Every structure is written in C-alpha cells, then in structure tokens.
Amino acid sequence: MGRKLTLDIFRYNPSAGWTKPGMQTFELEETPGMNVFIALTRIREEHDPSLLFDFVCRTALCGSCGMLINGKPRLGCKTFTRDLPARTTLFPLPLFKLIGDLSVDTGTWFRLLALRTGAWLHTSRAFAHSILEERMDNETALKIFEADRCIECGCCIAACAKVHVQDEFIGAAGINRLARFLLDPRDERSEAQHYEVLGSEDGIFGCMGLMGCMDNCPKDLPLRDQLAYVRRRMTAAGLAWGGKEDGSRNRKTK
Amino acid sequence: MVRAKALDQNPRTDMYLELTGFTSGILLVGFLWVHAFFVVTVIFGASTFNTLSRFLEQYYLTQVGIALVFLIAVAHIGSVARRIPTGFREHRSVWRVAGMMRHTDTYGWALQVVTGLAILVLAAIHIWVVLIDWPIEAVKSARRVQADYLLFYIILLLVAEYHSGVGIYRQFVKWAKIRRRSLGLAVGAAIAFILAVNVGALWALFRLGCIR
Known part of the structure; x- marks a missing residue:
C-alpha cells in the first residue's frame, strides 16, 4: 500500500x-x-x-x-x-x-520573444543543400549546446520577480537564447546589433540577479554564468559603441 | 511584451544606469568600512578619536568626504530607484513571487528595497544631527549615543549592513564567476566582521557617555 x-x-x-x-x-x-x-x-x-x-x-x-x-x-x-x-x-x-x-500557452510568449529579439541565426549566405556543413570546433559547439539545452518550459519566467513587474523584460530564457547566437561564429550580427537587442532594461540590464531562474530551471542550465557573460559582453559592446554607423563597420567578415 | 520601444532614446542609458548603480554601491560600501574604522578608534580612548577627527577636519577631508558621499549617494539613489516596484500591485507581485517559491534571493532583494528606504530616512537624520553639532568630537557622539540615539544607531547599523551585504552579494552574482554559496559565506563573514567593529564602537561610545 x-x-x-x-x-x-x-x-x-x-x-x-x-x-x-x-x-x-x-x-x-x-x-x-x-x-x-x-x-x-x-x-x-x-x-x-x-x-x-x-x-x-x-x-x-x-x-x-x-x-x-x-x-x-x-x-x-x-x-x-x-x-x-x-x-x-x-x-x-x-x-x-x-x-x-x-x-x-507558453508558445505565444516564446514566439513573440523570438520575433521581437530576432532569435535566429542571421547570415547572408544562402543555404545550399549540396555542400557539406561547415565544421565547428568542439569547444564552441559544446558552449552553444549548453545554452541550446533550454526547452522553453517557462519555469524561469514564472520564477522571475522582474518579469512579474515588467512584462517587456525578456527574462533568463530570452537572454540565454540570445547568448547562443552571441557564441555562434556563423551569426554575422555585429556587437552593436546584438547590443541593440540586449543592451536595455528589457534585455540584460533589466536583470537584477535574483536567480529565481537558475534556482528553478528544470534543466539545470548555468543561467547565472550565461547572464553574467552576456552582461559583461554587452557592457563592453556598449562602451565601445559609436553610434549607428558602427553596425556596418564592426560587422564580422567571413 | 509586444510594446515597441521608442527609438529616440540613447541606447546606452540603461547600461550607464547599471554601471552607476554598481560603482556607487561599491563606493558606498567602501565608505561604510572606512567610517567604521574611524569610529572604532574611540575604543582606544576619546583622545585618539578626537585626534583623528581633528586631523581629518584640518585638511578638509571630512568636509570633502561628506560632500562626496552625499553626491555618490544621490547617484546611487538615482540609478537604483528605477528598480523599486511602483505601486501596491508591483510590491505585492514581488513578495508573492518570493513567498510562493520561498526563494531567499528574491526575499533578499525585496528587503533591500525596504532597508534602502529606511537608510534614506535614517542616514539623513544621522547626517543632520552630526552637522548641527559640528565639529565631530568623542564626547558629543558619546552623549548622543548614551542619551537618545542608541536604538536609532542600532537600527541604522543593521539596515545599512544588510543593504550593503545583499547589494555586494547580488553585484558579484551578476558580474563575477564565484560560486554563490562561497560568495554568500564570504559576504556574510565580512558583514559579521564589520558589524562587530561597529557594535564595539557603539559600546565604547555608550560607556564613554555613561562616564561623562
């Protein structure tokens, strides 16, 4: 019994x-x-x-x-x-x-998040199915995968006091998702372009470090490390930012 | 979440606010430590305290220091006040989220809002009573602590140390790569130490006040 x-x-x-x-x-x-x-x-x-x-x-x-x-x-x-x-x-x-x-319905929320932040790989190269996929070194791939393990269940959003009072804030799920593109060498966006999405009160500078996200993440994602990484990188990008023309000048060349 | 942000704002404003809050907070904690070590000299006697006080005043270090700390405090309030939940519903939201999850860090911040506002009032009173009783001397401070202000200073000490401890902890959580448990222990130990220093100073002032 x-x-x-x-x-x-x-x-x-x-x-x-x-x-x-x-x-x-x-x-x-x-x-x-x-x-x-x-x-x-x-x-x-x-x-x-x-x-x-x-x-x-x-x-x-x-x-x-x-x-x-x-x-x-x-x-x-x-x-x-x-x-x-x-x-x-x-x-x-x-x-x-x-x-x-x-x-x-978590789907609508996450779809709006993706649309609003451009959370997909931005590349000028056209997809060609006839050629082999580009190789990526294992270390980078593992780092990207660590962020990609997010299943978008919404637990971190529900656990974040900041989202409860500021519904435009993209939360740990949003920042973690964008961190994945910051790490990806195939993404052609410049630091300034990433900053435009992340460098505000609705992005990384809205996070207060309450860690409700990390303490409740069912996938045990290293959200604190991701948030700190994005915060440091976006601060560096913001301090180095010289205005609109930077968008094209700093664009990664491939 | 769908509301579009106006494009006419400086995109770096939020970053500057974040950095100002961080820097001013660290500087204010630094000030609290320096302040504690100045006040605790009263343990070695009123004359030590007065010598230091006179030395600092002679070279205008006290006056410049107070003005600087005031400016840093204004910068701190200006940059962190944007985080304070506005209105009853937002406050209730924060406490409810903390409560439903019984989440220490969220509670920690919710209380930081309360202690921050308490410091705003209590520190203003403290600065005022010190300034109207200029210059700073051991006997005056001792009399104040002994006569009316002991409870006031105990409360100010506790809220200030709580606010600074949680603040430092969260800044390291936000920027650095230190394990949260080790960080919590380190900050807790530092706060316990500085609390002990301050309690020692208060005790010495109270005793001095009893003698005179």
Whole structure:
C-alpha cells in the first residue's frame, strides 16, 4: 500500500463560461515511481476526465508540463511524488495565457520573444543543400549546446520577480537564447546589433540577479554564468559603441 | 511584451544606469568600512578619536568626504530607484513571487528595497544631527549615543549592513564567476566582521557617555 496523496488542483476553464476559478481536491494512492504526470493522468482517468493539463514527451524534453508544484515552478514529468509531501498544491504557471486548469500557452510568449529579439541565426549566405556543413570546433559547439539545452518550459519566467513587474523584460530564457547566437561564429550580427537587442532594461540590464531562474530551471542550465557573460559582453559592446554607423563597420567578415 | 520601444532614446542609458548603480554601491560600501574604522578608534580612548577627527577636519577631508558621499549617494539613489516596484500591485507581485517559491534571493532583494528606504530616512537624520553639532568630537557622539540615539544607531547599523551585504552579494552574482554559496559565506563573514567593529564602537561610545 502506497501513501495516500492529496492533490489540491487549480480549476478554471476560461473557454467554458460557467466555471469559476477555484481549487479542487483529489485523493489517490501513490504507486512506485509515480511522478506528477502519472498522478494527473490517473486523476483524469479515474476521477475527472475534464481536467486540463499539458504533457507530450514525459522525459523533460518538450517543456510543456511546467506548473507550480507547491508554489515552485517545476516540470510535472520530472517531479516525483516521493519527493513531495502527502498534500500538494498544483497551479498553472503564472504570466502565461491560461488555456484551462494547469494548461498554459507558453508558445505565444516564446514566439513573440523570438520575433521581437530576432532569435535566429542571421547570415547572408544562402543555404545550399549540396555542400557539406561547415565544421565547428568542439569547444564552441559544446558552449552553444549548453545554452541550446533550454526547452522553453517557462519555469524561469514564472520564477522571475522582474518579469512579474515588467512584462517587456525578456527574462533568463530570452537572454540565454540570445547568448547562443552571441557564441555562434556563423551569426554575422555585429556587437552593436546584438547590443541593440540586449543592451536595455528589457534585455540584460533589466536583470537584477535574483536567480529565481537558475534556482528553478528544470534543466539545470548555468543561467547565472550565461547572464553574467552576456552582461559583461554587452557592457563592453556598449562602451565601445559609436553610434549607428558602427553596425556596418564592426560587422564580422567571413 | 509586444510594446515597441521608442527609438529616440540613447541606447546606452540603461547600461550607464547599471554601471552607476554598481560603482556607487561599491563606493558606498567602501565608505561604510572606512567610517567604521574611524569610529572604532574611540575604543582606544576619546583622545585618539578626537585626534583623528581633528586631523581629518584640518585638511578638509571630512568636509570633502561628506560632500562626496552625499553626491555618490544621490547617484546611487538615482540609478537604483528605477528598480523599486511602483505601486501596491508591483510590491505585492514581488513578495508573492518570493513567498510562493520561498526563494531567499528574491526575499533578499525585496528587503533591500525596504532597508534602502529606511537608510534614506535614517542616514539623513544621522547626517543632520552630526552637522548641527559640528565639529565631530568623542564626547558629543558619546552623549548622543548614551542619551537618545542608541536604538536609532542600532537600527541604522543593521539596515545599512544588510543593504550593503545583499547589494555586494547580488553585484558579484551578476558580474563575477564565484560560486554563490562561497560568495554568500564570504559576504556574510565580512558583514559579521564589520558589524562587530561597529557594535564595539557603539559600546565604547555608550560607556564613554555613561562616564561623562
């Protein structure tokens, strides 16, 4: 016989006009190796088929199951019930658009972030499928990969007090994502162009070093090192910046 | 998040504000340490304290120092005030985020806002009472500490050291590559040391006040 688990789950479905936001309590028996994903699936199958929550990969790779587990932003699939007390509270991630119950739309937020910051590889070279990919030294590739491990679950955004009071701030996910292009030798943007995106109160100079992001990152990304790196590099770029014409003058030549 | 920023601002403003807040903060912590070592000379007797005080005043170091610290403090307030949450809802947001995650660093900063505002008021009072009782002498300070201001100075000391400790910690978190736990321990030890120095000075002043 496993423990009896009590889950207090936030229920509200904005698309169903008659529901009111509130908490609903479910009880179930803990099974070996149970995580929040399994617990929620069982609740949906055995108690209430209308319960909304997101899961895709179940292996902490897709980033869809971010939620507040006892107030802390966590991935449902990576959080085992054995590490939780007998009574647990589940809330959807704050700041993102609520789809219903525990399901939120992080995709729109991240898409807007990418569009707004130009978070893709900027290159003038046309893609040619007939030639071999350019080689990159292993050290650079590993550094880029470290930033690229982000699954955009939104936990760092929900954990950042700054985003809660300044919704234009791009947060650790945004800065980490742009750090990846700062490191990539294939990206042809100049320091001044990177600075235009990152060098403001909505970018790296909005970060207050509260480290809610790093302490709650389910992927254990070295966010503090990334933020410090971007901060130092953008400060150097800002101090060396000479105005608009710099954009073309400093552009990396390849 | 979608609101477009006006393009007519100097793109370097936010960087300068960040650097001003950082530099002025470090300088103010430096001042707190120098101040502590000046005041603690009273442990070696009123005459040591007075000799130092007179020496500093003779060469206008005190006057220039006070003016400089005032200017640095203004720069510090001007550059860091932009971080203070505006309005009740923003304050509530910060405390709620800290509370829901029980997150030490977020609480640390939320309290830094409170202590910063407390310092603004208390330090202004402190500077005022020192200036109207010019010049600085051990007996005057001792009488002040002994008569009315002991609790005031204990509170000012605690909020100032808290604010500077958390401030230094966060600046190193933001810029440097030191493990946070080691950093926290190092800053904590430094703050404990300087608190001890200041408490020693207060105790010596209080005793001196009792004697006179």
